[in-house]
Amino acid sequence: MKKSIFYLIILGLSLLHVSCAKGSGENTAEEHTDTTKPLTAETLVVYFSQTGTTEGVARMIADITGGDTWRIEAAEPYTAEDLDYTNQQSRSSLEQNNPDARPAIKGDVPDLSRCRTIYLGYPIWWGLAPRVVYTFIESCNLNGKTVIPFCTSGSSGIGSSATQLQALAPGATWMAGRRFGAGTSRGEVEQWINSLQEDNDNDNNINYNKMNIRVNGRTLTATMTDNSSARALIDLLKEGDIVIDMSDYGDFEKVGDLGHTLPQNNENINTQAGDLILYQGRNFVIYYGNNSWSLTRLGKIDNISQAELKELLGEGNVTVTLSAVRQ
Numbered sequence: 001m002k003k004s005i006f007y008l009i010i011l012g013l014s015l016l017h018v019s020c021a022k023g024s025g026e027n028t029a030e031e032h033t034d035t036t037k038p039l040t041a042e043t044l045v046v047y048f049s050q051t052g053t054t055e056g057v058a059r060m061i062a063d064i065t066g067g068d069t070w071r072i073e074a075a076e077p078y079t080a081e082d083l084d085y086t087n088q089q090s091r092s093s094l095e096q097n098n099p100d101a102r103p104a105i106k107g108d109v110p111d112l113s114r115c116r117t118i119y120l121g122y123p124i125w126w127g128l129a130p131r132v133v134y135t136f137i138e139s140c141n142l143n144g145k146t147v148i149p150f151c152t153s154g155s156s157g158i159g160s161s162a163t164q165l166q167a168l169a170p171g172a173t174w175m176a177g178r179r180f181g182a183g184t185s186r187g188e189v190e191q192w193i194n195s196l197q198e199d200n201d202n203d204n205n206i207n208y209n210k211m212n213i214r215v216n217g218r219t220l221t222a223t224m225t226d227n228s229s230a231r232a233l234i235d236l237l238k239e240g241d242i243v244i245d246m247s248d249y250g251d252f253e254k255v256g257d258l259g260h261t262l263p264q265n266n267e268n269i270n271t272q273a274g275d276l277i278l279y280q281g282r283n284f285v286i287y288y289g290n291n292s293w294s295l296t297r298l299g300k301i302d303n304i305s306q307a308e309l310k311e312l313l314g315e316g317n318v319t320v321t322l323s324a325v326r327q
């Protein structure tokens with residue numbers, strides 16, 4: 001196992017700390033998954049915790065944000081033996097070493113329809129999130145939600161644990177995660193949440209209704225569709241412009257690889273000149289003619305005639321640059 005000696009040392013230190021704090025490695029949490037209670041808040045704190053450290057941080061976040069909590073539990077609970085990091089054949093070692101391991105979750109996953117922001121907490125196990133957290137993400141529809149990962153550990157950072165989870169739900173907006181130690185204070189958690197709020201305020205300067213398209217020296221403005229695909233595109237543009245090499249297809253469109261996969265909201269569309277379309281999740285299309293197909297609307301170019309658009313795009317390949325509009 002990669003980096004295993006390093007992890008064994010920090011693991012030994014961190015587990016010593018936890019056993020001093022808790023008296024045992026058993027699950028001390030009182031709350032259990034309650035699938036009958038409806039989740040009403042827009043913020044949900046979902047967490048997995050075996051010795052109470054992540055749970056402690058999760059409860060502080062819920063208290064500060066007014067969010068609901070939902071605890072991930074494995075259908076088959078972890079015993080102290082399962083968590084034995086000195087045994088390469090223990091359940092946790094085998095699961096963490098197997099990228100395809102997806103331990104079943106106890107009960108149904110929560111109804112996330114009302115919630116917009118999910119804080120997702122877990123302990124670091126061998127540098128990663130426990131595989132049962134992967135099961136949770138793959139069992140939910142996180143499209144259009146904002147996910148804020150956090151972890152607790154002996155000393156490892158959040159590192160690639162969060163990027164691996166992010167890859168499982170590309171339709172969500174993932175914010176940079178944060179690692180906490182065993183003795184985390186409420187003040188520390190509060191400071192972190194306030195800093196997220198500041199980032200969010202900066203994001204609020206972005207106009208999600210508009211996008212600029214630079215093509216052949218001219219900047220066009222587009223009005224965006226109100227769906228998760230268009231929002232995901234603007235979220236990407238917040239990080240920087242996207243340049244797309246486009247070519248003609250079918251004598252009615254220019255199409256090019258977006259370089260990112262967006263959530264799809266397909267419907268039967270009779271396209272018109274100026275329509276901005278997502279095809280199969282990652283092809284960006286500008287229509288200058290008519291076509292009928294199951295496609296995802298992203299938006300429409302403002303104030304341009306078919307003839308003007310055709311002339312501007314020209315014949316053959318063209319490079320376009322998409323950028324966000326700030327208020």
Ligand SMILES: Cc1cc2nc3c(=O)[nH]c(=O)nc-3n(C[C@H](O)[C@H](O)[C@H](O)COP(=O)(O)O)c2cc1C
Nearest residue numbers: 049050051052053054123124126127153154155156
């Ligand atoms: C199986 C296992 C593997 C662990 N691997 C790491 C690790 O790679 N790096 C680290 O810093 N801590 C590691 N730890 C320590 C936990 O991340 C740490 O104690 C965490 O805060 C426990 O959270 P919990 O009390 O919410 O379960 C590991 C613990 C266990 C049980």
